[in-house]
Amino acid sequence: xIDIKVTEAPLDIPACIxxxxxxxxxxxxxxxxxxxxxxxxxxxxxxxxxxxxxxxMREMTKLAEQAxxxxxxxxxxxxxxxxxxPIGDVPVVIAVSAAHxxxxxxxxxxxxxxxxxxxxxxxxxxxEDGEVWVAAHP
Amino acid sequence: xIDIKVTEAPLDIPACIxxxxxxxxxxxxxxxxxxxxxxxxxxxxxxxxxxxxxxxMREMTKLAEQAxxxxxxxxxxxxxxxxxxPIGDVPVVIAVSAAHxxxxxxxxxxxxxxxxxxxxxxxxxxxEDGEVWVAAHP
Amino acid sequence: xxxxxxxxxxxxxxxxxxxVAVEVEENTTVATLKSALEAQFPRLKQLSSxxxxxxxxxxxxxxxxxxxxxxxxxxxxxxx
Amino acid sequence: xxxxxxxxxxxxxxxxxxxVAVEVEENTTVATLKSALEAQFPRLKQLSSxxxxxxxxxxxxxxxxxxxxxxxxxxxxxxx
Numbered sequence: 001x002i003d004i005k006v007t008e009a010p011l012d013i014p015a016c017i018x019x020x021x022x023x024x025x026x027x028x029x030x031x032x033x034x035x036x037x038x039x040x041x042x043x044x045x046x047x048x049x050x051x052x053x054x055x056x057m058r059e060m061t062k063l064a065e066q067a068x069x070x071x072x073x074x075x076x077x078x079x080x081x082x083x084x085x086p087i088g089d090v091p092v093v094i095a096v097s098a099a100h101x102x103x104x105x106x107x108x109x110x111x112x113x114x115x116x117x118x119x120x121x122x123x124x125x126x127x128e129d130g131e132v133w134v135a136a137h138p
Numbered sequence: 139x140i141d142i143k144v145t146e147a148p149l150d151i152p153a154c155i156x157x158x159x160x161x162x163x164x165x166x167x168x169x170x171x172x173x174x175x176x177x178x179x180x181x182x183x184x185x186x187x188x189x190x191x192x193x194x195m196r197e198m199t200k201l202a203e204q205a206x207x208x209x210x211x212x213x214x215x216x217x218x219x220x221x222x223x224p225i226g227d228v229p230v231v232i233a234v235s236a237a238h239x240x241x242x243x244x245x246x247x248x249x250x251x252x253x254x255x256x257x258x259x260x261x262x263x264x265x266e267d268g269e270v271w272v273a274a275h276p
Numbered sequence: 277x278x279x280x281x282x283x284x285x286x287x288x289x290x291x292x293x294x295x296v297a298v299e300v301e302e303n304t305t306v307a308t309l310k311s312a313l314e315a316q317f318p319r320l321k322q323l324s325s326x327x328x329x330x331x332x333x334x335x336x337x338x339x340x341x342x343x344x345x346x347x348x349x350x351x352x353x354x355x356x
Numbered sequence: 357x358x359x360x361x362x363x364x365x366x367x368x369x370x371x372x373x374x375x376v377a378v379e380v381e382e383n384t385t386v387a388t389l390k391s392a393l394e395a396q397f398p399r400l401k402q403l404s405s406x407x408x409x410x411x412x413x414x415x416x417x418x419x420x421x422x423x424x425x426x427x428x429x430x431x432x433x434x435x436x
Contacts, residue, residue: 014152017170023225026174029167029246032155033356036164036237049355052284052348055332056355080355087161092356099174105247108167112239112356120329120348121355122285133286134354138324171436187435190364190428193412194435218435230436250436258409258428259435260365271366272434276404 002064003077006056006121011079011093020075020097027101029108033092035085045126049082049091052120056080059119063111067096070110071103078111080121091123140202143217144194144259149231158213158235165239167246171230173223183264187220187229190258194218197257201249205234208248209241216249218259229261277302279341281313282348287326290319300341306330307337313349324352357382359421361393362428367406370399380421386410387417393429404432 003019013032020028035047064076074097081091094111098104123134141157151170158166173185202214215233223229232249236242261272278299283291298312306328314320327350328335334350341347358379363371378392386408394400407430408415414430421427 013155017151021172021226023175025172028170028172030170031239031243032166032168033239034159034163034166034235037161050284050288051355052282052329052332052350055329055348055350058332088159097172101169101171101247101250105169105243109239109243116354116356118334118353119355120284120350120353122351123354123356124285133289133351135352136286136323136354188364188368189435190362190409190412190430193409193428193430196412254434254436256414256433257435258364258430258433260431261434261436262365271369271431273432274366274403274434 001075002061002068003075004057004060004064005079006051006053006060007079007081008083011081011090013090013093016077016079016093016095020077020095022074022097024099025074025097026099027104028095028097029101029104031092031094031108031112032090033112035087035089035091037087039125042127044087045128046087047085047091048124048126049080049085050122051080051082055120060115063114063118067107067111071098071107073098073103073107076107076111078115080119082121139213140199140206141213141215142195142198142202144189144191144198145217145219146221149217149219149228151228151231154215154217154231154233158215158233160212160235162237163212163235164237165242166233166235167239167242169230169232169246169250170228171250173225173227173229175225177263180265182225183266184225185223185229186262186264187218187223188260188262189218189220193258198253201252201256205245205249209236209245211236211241211245214245214249216253218257220259277343279309279343279345279347282346284348285351286323287320287349287351290317304341305337306335306339306341309341309347326351357423359389359423359425359427362426364428365431366403367400367429367431370397384421385417386415386419386421389421389427406431
């Protein structure tokens with residue numbers, strides 16, 4: 001089972017965890033991305049996330065399907081937030097349940113690593129003295 | 139920073155996650171152990187966890203310290219529950235925050251793998267027709 | 277034919293708006309559209325890379341565009 | 357001297373109680389205590405293994421026991 005969301009609303013971490021729990025599962029791995037107060041030593045004021053929503057939903061669904069093919073998982077959840085996020089806020093939650101923990105860990109890591117490479121969502125770092133779209137330039 | 143708990147009370151997952159969050163962190167990995175309804179295909183009714191509490195606290199603290207030495211982490215939390223747990227309940231929560239996700243994933247996995255090998259906590263599986271202390275016999 | 281190209285992230289900043297209309301030949305490929313966009317917006321050449329999505333899927337260089345396709349320019353992604 | 361050995365998990369079931377008092381020589385080692393326990397409770401030999409903890413730390417076979425130590429038998433752990 002797959003649950004995908006791209007939303008401007010705050011992500012509900014306890015609800016995400018409840019959703020992936022199941023009586024067949026022995027282990028759940030949850031990755032929570034948080035807005036860090038600095039990047040490469042430079043203070044960050046806030047982040048802004050923009051998504052091409054229908055395509056992001058599609059790419060996230062593909063990733064979840066790939067994970068379900070590669071590992072014996074029960075449930076896979078990927079939620080990503082858009083809009084302006086202050087330091088400490090949560091842009092992404094990925095949660096995976098499985099009978100055994102190795103599959104949950106491996107799948108969760110695959111999902112966040114691949115999400116960052118393929119899902120059409122863009123992050124702008126806002127500094128005291130300007131702003132930068134992350135990864136845009138070489 | 140380290141937070142260790144061995145308790146008969148239900149584990150509070152949102153409180154665990156809040157505790158590890160910090161403005162310096164970019165990634166949090168959380169492992170949640172849950173009581174599975176079967177082991178090797180045989181239905182399980184419930185689990186019972188017993189701990190040698192002072193030693194378990196000490197061993198869990200050592201593990202957290204080892205993780206903090208091995209990886210650049212911000213906060214490490216290990217909570218383990220004791221007593222009778224029904225299917226779906228949560229015996230263990232491990233949460234780790236770090237600036238970058240690789241350290242959080244690696245440390246979280248090290249912590250649960252090593253906890254299962256060294257921390258003096260014992261699990262009894264209760265079946266329809268009997269009960270077994272896990273791993274006691276070859 | 278005219279195709280409408282949606283833009284996100286830095287591409288929206290480069291276009292100065294969330295979409296541009298581009299005049300292309302019938303049966304234009306994705307590769308030709310990319311060149312046309314680079315000619316019209318030279319700052320696109322400074323990006324690490326950019327992709328074209330057609331109907332919410334990453335498109336290959338030799339994909340042929342249809343007038344009714346939803347086309348988007350996808351600069352390097354950075355979610356998560 | 358008499359040492360009190362705390363038991364947990366299957367060791368508590370084998371002892372039939374949460375602790376047993378064992379009479380040992382002065383300066384007894386952990387290895388000797390393990391043998392004494394196995395002699396008194398032969399079912400311990402069927403375990404995958406068991407360790408002795410002294411004052412809440414895993415003890416080595418040649419550690420010497422003191423009368424005031426807190427001693428525990430640690431059957432194979434299975435937390436998490």
